Amino acid sequence: MAADQTVSRAPPALSAKVVGSFAYLTIRDRLPTILTKVIDTIHRNKNKFFEEYGEEGIKAEKQTISLLSKLRNELQTDKPVLELTDGLQDTESWNQYLQRHQMLHEDQDSVSWFKSPWLYVECYMYRRIQEALWLNPPISDYDYFNEGKTQGYFESTQAVIALCTYLEGVKKNIEELSKTQLFEHFYKLLQVSLWGNKCDLSISAGQENSQKISPIDSLNSLQPFILVDDSNMVWSTLMSAQRPGQSGKTAADRVDIVLDNAGFELVTDLVLADFLVSSGLVRQIHFHGKSIPWFVSDVTANDFQWTIRQTMAANHKWMSKSGFHWQSYLKEGVWLYHDHPFWTQPHEFCDMAADAPELYATLQRADLLLFKGDLNYRKLTGDREWDHTVGFDTALRGFGPAPLCSLRTLKANVQVGLQPGQGEKLTSQDPSWMTNGKYAVIQFSNPKTE
Template sequence: MYRRIHAALAQNPPIDSFDVFKEGKAQNFFESQEAVIALCTYFQELLKNIKDLDEKQLQEELFKLLQVSLWGNKCDLSFSAGEDSSQKSSPLQSLENMVPYILVNDMEKVWSLLVNAKKNRTERSNVRVDIILDNAGFELVSDLVLADFLLLSKLADEVYFHGKSIPWYVSDTTKHDFNWTIKQLGSANHMWMSRCGINWEGNLKKGVWVFRDHMFWTLPHDFSSMSEVAPDLYAELQKSNLLLFKGDLNYRKLTGDRKWEYSVPFHQALNKFHPAPLCSLRTLKSDTQVGLKPGQGEQIQASEPEWMVSGKYGVVQFDAGL
């Protein structure tokens, strides 16, 4: 459907580059202002003391921002079917209450990988993190905050963002959405929002942030086919120290969109897709889930039949690769 919409527009200049979902994405961003302000304020206050944080405190802050990015994935216009999907309040206030709903929590593994990469970096090898983006709006802002934290904490030297090459799944992030969001923040009349936007424009100019899009992200193939269908993209991802896959559709494509037994290992479901160590940050909105403890899924199913599609639960699910 999304490809047909794009094709219809592409054949009709001067609207051939028009994004029919642009208004909805912009509305989601503006309706999430309270949450965006709260997150940008928290982040800028954090930066004042970031050089004084010890390793344990850095870990705690990383875990907070990973969770904000995880639950930001609830803000999905394709999932809400036109209903309000904006983030109205600060997500930081409810993180502790949300921990029990993270069914697989591999944040410790993500931390260990980044710390080890940092210790082993050389003058010739930067630590690189790639974020495969999902939704524009508040979720994108949460991803940008996480990315900047990785740089400023020196857990990463460069961050690559991967978005859609055409408007996709209503609120998925395109290059225009990415640049528009940063410009909106930079020109905001709120001090900390503006500071974030200006700093992030600087990251792009310095080349420590890079945005890439690729047609593969909008093709029907699951990711185990990437090395054959898009070898250039697969080779690019192999340069990364850590791949962060955002959202439900990316999870479905990671696992082949199959109705697996809940306890099937994540590594097995990836079906030899291992360009680099990877982690999925995903709220559950479709009926595929792997890597759970024996009986865990069945236990939730007994009391909550809609648990796999409600967006109530999430995973931070890591695979180290080969």
């Protein structure tokens, strides 16, 4: 178990014990499995590298696999965590984080894989994979997770069609809908985006994990599994942010969505964003993705653009129409995509104002922030062993650039904001409730009201 000190700069009085690298007993063998899959994927594509780059590509493939095999050995034998050497934009920040971590653990000979917080070593592994690629051009830009992400998208085609068809039906008469009707559709699409988070390839170690049935039809049966539902507060925040624009119509200026997984989940996020814009509730949507391949299925800029192109090219009227709408939103600046190195660093979000002040300032411009998925929740709450009844606001430890909502299906041993006795009841009924992806939360915090 990891030491109970924290790398965060949060006040000690608000800190719980950091979750250790072996706290998740059901998934502690996941990292070597993922790493082995990356090695296998790169090796299987050596002919592609040869076709594109000749002998230089084969040499890069061999050297990359050598570095990744070394990394796997370090991971499995509790070797010290090493500084990065690739000289990328975030290298110094990563190494400073390690140095800070070492200062907090002076009683240890070194910071090692087994004696470090789980969140840190998990993020570190993905960053080291990227280092192995960057040190071996010309295959530096190869996305070793791309095959699983594209497969997940195509295997969810029927669910995507159902969702785009529903969206088109809503948009036909959207200007005639009352506020109550708008809320009903908003709530449905918020839940679809929430449950889209079940499709997470990092949890299944890259195994097939797609959406096969209509997500709209599943909502009633899934409703009892939402442990915290603050959707009314999210809606109220959107309503209170309505203000006249140049056209005289009222709308919130901006909603930011911090993305999680590519594939079906990304489509659910795009559909929600389309509804927010086409309904006139929001003028502009900012999407935040990852700058490198991350946690197997997380969205990169290439995934974002590829998904919209594939949707445009679909052999289905409403699916294709949705794709063309999304492309036009991007061209017109109604939708914007960003990535920032902070999202692929180990920092908890309470450190953002100090370690990435420009990103924090960007998020402050939003009327509402939607944080998708489990990893974002772990970083919001610091991946700590909080009592389940600790308030969400408390667990954020001062992070609050704007009103924010976490849409998360539970896949890790951290959950706050529950009612007294709720966690104990869940444990007795379903011992793996925090990790099996069966339960979810829509949790809201507004720093302006604290």
